[in-house]
Amino acid sequence: MTIQFNDETFREDYSFHNSERAIKRFPFPFDKDSYMYAVNMEQHRGGPPDSVYEKRFDVDEHYVSEMRDRAMVLADDPLRCQSLPHMTLAGWDLLELIMVSKSEDYPDLFELHRDGDQWHWINKPLGIDDRFTFMDETTLPYGPMEYITRQAQGDFCVLDQRDDNLWMDAGTVTTQADWSLDFDIGMNFFEWHAPVPLAHEKGIFVRALKFLLNIQQGAPARRLNWTMTVNPLLDTSPENYHKWGVQKTTLTPENIGSKQHLRVELQTFFRLPRSNALVFPIRCYLCSFQDLMTAPKWGRRLHRVIRDLPDELATYKGFIDNRPMMLDYLSKFDDGLPTSNGIWPELDTEPPLQK
Amino acid sequence: MSGAEKIAVRVTEKAALNDLVTRFRFEPVAGGLLPTFSGGAHTVVEMRDGEITRLNPYSLMSDPFDQTAYTISVRRDDAGRGGSLFMHNRVNVGDEMVISNPVNLFSLDLRARKHLMIAGGIGITPFLAQIKQLDRAHGNWELHYGCRSEALGSYVDYLTATHPNDVNVYYDDQDQAIDLENLLDGQPLGTHIYVCGPKGMIDWVRGKAAELGWPREAVHYEEFLAPKPGKPFEVKLAVSNKVIQVGEQESLLEAIERAGVDAPYLCRGGACGMCETRVIDYAGNFIHRDHWLEDEEHSSGEKIMPCVSRFEGKTLVLDR
Numbered sequence: 001m002t003i004q005f006n007d008e009t010f011r012e013d014y015s016f017h018n019s020e021r022a023i024k025r026f027p028f029p030f031d032k033d034s035y036m037y038a039v040n041m042e043q044h045r046g047g048p049p050d051s052v053y054e055k056r057f058d059v060d061e062h063y064v065s066e067m068r069d070r071a072m073v074l075a076d077d078p079l080r081c082q083s084l085p086h087m088t089l090a091g092w093d094l095l096e097l098i099m100v101s102k103s104e105d106y107p108d109l110f111e112l113h114r115d116g117d118q119w120h121w122i123n124k125p126l127g128i129d130d131r132f133t134f135m136d137e138t139t140l141p142y143g144p145m146e147y148i149t150r151q152a153q154g155d156f157c158v159l160d161q162r163d164d165n166l167w168m169d170a171g172t173v174t175t176q177a178d179w180s181l182d183f184d185i186g187m188n189f190f191e192w193h194a195p196v197p198l199a200h201e202k203g204i205f206v207r208a209l210k211f212l213l214n215i216q217q218g219a220p221a222r223r224l225n226w227t228m229t230v231n232p233l234l235d236t237s238p239e240n241y242h243k244w245g246v247q248k249t250t251l252t253p254e255n256i257g258s259k260q261h262l263r264v265e266l267q268t269f270f271r272l273p274r275s276n277a278l279v280f281p282i283r284c285y286l287c288s289f290q291d292l293m294t295a296p297k298w299g300r301r302l303h304r305v306i307r308d309l310p311d312e313l314a315t316y317k318g319f320i321d322n323r324p325m326m327l328d329y330l331s332k333f334d335d336g337l338p339t340s341n342g343i344w345p346e347l348d349t350e351p352p353l354q355k
Numbered sequence: 356m357s358g359a360e361k362i363a364v365r366v367t368e369k370a371a372l373n374d375l376v377t378r379f380r381f382e383p384v385a386g387g388l389l390p391t392f393s394g395g396a397h398t399v400v401e402m403r404d405g406e407i408t409r410l411n412p413y414s415l416m417s418d419p420f421d422q423t424a425y426t427i428s429v430r431r432d433d434a435g436r437g438g439s440l441f442m443h444n445r446v447n448v449g450d451e452m453v454i455s456n457p458v459n460l461f462s463l464d465l466r467a468r469k470h471l472m473i474a475g476g477i478g479i480t481p482f483l484a485q486i487k488q489l490d491r492a493h494g495n496w497e498l499h500y501g502c503r504s505e506a507l508g509s510y511v512d513y514l515t516a517t518h519p520n521d522v523n524v525y526y527d528d529q530d531q532a533i534d535l536e537n538l539l540d541g542q543p544l545g546t547h548i549y550v551c552g553p554k555g556m557i558d559w560v561r562g563k564a565a566e567l568g569w570p571r572e573a574v575h576y577e578e579f580l581a582p583k584p585g586k587p588f589e590v591k592l593a594v595s596n597k598v599i600q601v602g603e604q605e606s607l608l609e610a611i612e613r614a615g616v617d618a619p620y621l622c623r624g625g626a627c628g629m630c631e632t633r634v635i636d637y638a639g640n641f642i643h644r645d646h647w648l649e650d651e652e653h654s655s656g657e658k659i660m661p662c663v664s665r666f667e668g669k670t671l672v673l674d675r
């Protein structure tokens with residue numbers, strides 16, 4: 001299907017918007033009416049047609065504008081993209097994985113022509129047409145990881161695997177939910193997860209790490225994570241907290257439907273073949289409350305999840321102060337009817353709102 | 356199906372190197388290219404021997420960047436479970452086989468300033484791939500290779516011809532031995548040690564390195580992996596009302612699936628928790644291999660992870 005790319009912004013005037021198609025395919029993260037941290041991982045082998053699970057790297061209507069936003073963040077703060085010296089090989093692995101996946105999954109948008117180590121890459125949406133020598137950094141305008149992640153939506157953490165642990169030794173992180181690559185660089189799995197409440201006690205990270213260490217070539221995995229963002233901001237980094245933190249106080253009962261966004265991360269995990277590193281793409285999807293409420297099932301469920309979420313999680317995710325206002329709004333969309341299992345909106349079978 | 360993704364390949368070369376070791380070359384049946392891999396990776400080769408299917412891991416020794424073919428070397432083990440004999444005696448050029456995607460449990464630490472490799476016998480194979488990887492990146496390495504005799508020195512000629520300054524060979528039958536203490540002592544800061552060979556050699560190198568104060572994470576080793584089968588056992592599936600037999604070479608999960616019962620799973624590696632199954636009754640011992648259940652749960656006899664764990668005894672009844 002051809003994609004109509006939006007011309008939109010994620011800052012200042014916030015012209016970001018979701019089409020009807022984008023709302024329908026939004027990765028709503030709750031499969032039941034309550035939420036708690038869990039080792040919620042599954043294989044990443046496609047999914048329903050046109051869902052965000054279908055392709056290895058989902059490209060959607062926000063692609064061009066998101067890449068423009070990333071370029072602005074990197075121009076302001078080059079430390080959002082870092083790669084320790086031993087990670088260059090993993091960078092080439094990632095470049096190959098993304099180029100091969102995108103050219104196979106979206107042949108009308110991306111082309112890759114390879115003749116030995118002479119590669120020709122065409123990215124039509126961004127108007128890029130480059131020839132380079134694979135594994136020769138001098139033939140690209142940036143290092144391999146930076147080059148390709150400037151052309152791929154979502155943040156990318158590239159983890160070195162050694163001593164039965166994962167180490168955050170490279171990444172491009174410009175659309176993060178309040179954590180910093182510059183702070184986490186060189187840390188291991190337990191160190192960078194230290195701020196997360198409750199999950200350590202439940203043994204979630206020990207199990208999750210074991211799973212990740214065993215991820216094998218050709219058998220990627222995925223999970224969803226979520227938080228809340230006021231205004232459709234991609235860059236909610238600690239570095240810029242002074243800019244976006246205050247915006248949380250601008251929420252009113254009148255504007256909450258359009259200003260408050262559910263922020264969902266589709267996190268995937270791929271083993272990288274040449275380096276044996278692991279790449280962790282974190283793809284961020286935003287959807288306003290009022291757009292979510294167009295699916296009656298999501299309206300009912302979001303109210304119940306937010307209402308019953310433990311305070312620790314609401315605090316960590318940064319919306320405990322706004323929770324009462326959110327519940328006032330969301331309760332109007334909850335008529336108490338039961339909901340079906342699973343994350344899909346089930347627009348054809350779920351009854352319309354009964355109030 | 357558990358394990359890494361599978362690849363259908365054809366044997367395109369079978370070359371006897373000496374009395375014990377034979378090299379096999381695999382090319383994809385479907386044409387096209389094989390996945391690249393990292394030096395130190397192995398593949399699991401499926402051997403269909405009548406009723407029995409054996410799954411044996413072998414280190415990939417070819418150039419990790421060469422996607423046209425993989426090569427492995429198999430040492431004949433007359434006392435083993437028969438996998439290597441099957442490869443030597445029954446597999447021929449032109450045969451189709453199934454192998455797994457590469458898996459690396461012995462990868463290079465790419466931060467190392469120098470890679471010091473110590474090989475014994477057939478343990479040379481992962482280093483052949485690592486050397487090709489390092490040469491491409493102009494990495495700094497040095498190999499010390501112990502063999503029984505000149506006649507059994509697989510790839511010695513190739514290694515000494517291509518890297519005369521970096522390869523040191525020691526023959527047991529000429530009473531040559533690696534002077535380990537001096538070797539380890541003289542290494543520059545930032546060196547990592549890699550050892551692959553018989554268990555005795557691995558223990559010797561690890562022990563000496565520890566004694567000399569080498570950090571644990573700078574010493575890497577790979578013992579030859581053996582498949583993890585187990586004794587056959589019988590299970591009653593209470594919900595579906597079936598009695599099934601779990602064969603020596605299959606997992607409990609695979610046996611459940613073979614009986615047509617739909618059982619949940621995700622990782623098939625004992626880590627995700629998805630396949631957790633309640634035990635209704637048992638008389639015997641569990642062989643728990645998962646990383647999921649807590650120790651108390653393992654000893655409680657109330658739960659089992661059928662993707663990796665087994666059972667020995669008379670009765671096992673599962674809530675499935």
Ligand code: HEM
Pocket residue numbers: 037038039040157159166168177178179180184192193194195196199204205208209212225226227280316317
């Ligand atoms: C290697 C891949 C992974 C990376 C690079 C990663 C990275 C991160 C980072 C940077 C944070 C933010 C921590 C902070 O507040 O500073 C985080 C949060 C978290 N991570 Fe991971 N993570 C990975 C895999 C996983 C997996 C497999 C799980 C599975 C359970 C997991 C569970 C969580 C949870 C529950 C949070 C809290 C999120 C929230 O409530 O919004 N992570 N992760």
Ligand code: FES
Pocket residue numbers: 619620621622623624625626627628629630631645647660661662663
């Ligand atoms: S399938 Fe993951 S623990 Fe068994």
